[in-house]
Amino acid sequence: MPEFRPATRLAVCIEAVAVSRDRTAFTVLFRYYTPRLKTYFGRRGLTPTAADDLAQETMLRLWDKAHYFDPEKGHPSAWVFTIARNLLVSGFRKPRLRVVDADVSAFEDPNPRPDEQLAMNESDVELRQAMSALPEMLVDLLEASVLDGKSHQQIAQQQNLPLGTVKSHLRRTLKRLRLVLPQEP
Numbered sequence: 001m002p003e004f005r006p007a008t009r010l011a012v013c014i015e016a017v018a019v020s021r022d023r024t025a026f027t028v029l030f031r032y033y034t035p036r037l038k039t040y041f042g043r044r045g046l047t048p049t050a051a052d053d054l055a056q057e058t059m060l061r062l063w064d065k066a067h068y069f070d071p072e073k074g075h076p077s078a079w080v081f082t083i084a085r086n087l088l089v090s091g092f093r094k095p096r097l098r099v100v101d102a103d104v105s106a107f108e109d110p111n112p113r114p115d116e117q118l119a120m121n122e123s124d125v126e127l128r129q130a131m132s133a134l135p136e137m138l139v140d141l142l143e144a145s146v147l148d149g150k151s152h153q154q155i156a157q158q159q160n161l162p163l164g165t166v167k168s169h170l171r172r173t174l175k176r177l178r179l180v181l182p183q184e185p
Helices: 006-020 023-043 048-068 076-092 114-132 136-147 152-159 163-180
Strands: none
Touching: 006 023, 006 048, 006 076, 023 048, 023 076, 048 076, 136 152, 136 163, 152 163
């Protein structure tokens, strides 16, 4: 069997879930994404229980919506974290999610595998280098969108920019980053 890069392996697993409801492929996805999703939700202030619930809900959506994933349009992780972000935003509209000031380390995997740690470190360095070449305004827009989870409308209001300008800047910035960063972590 050929050696797959992580994103290729993840895309193949999503396709297997979409086409044949492959439980083994879903298990691979679940084990890969669940700790990352819990960390993501924890960094956004959810309690560990709420973070766990939302991570599981995200994985259920992946199971149900796997046929919507298109590897030509983006990275598997971007697709999964878009699902997660959408659930988080809709969850804040409902009173069931409780937010706390939590220690982020409580959500992080205390023992990441060495290959995962190396991949995360390499990805961080590459991303920091790519972002250092961007104008500060674009970095601010990207951070507001991706890290802070703000909507384009919120960013436009905050930055006093037209909504279309924010959208086009973000689209071009992401496209520019995709050109300079490896497509797979």
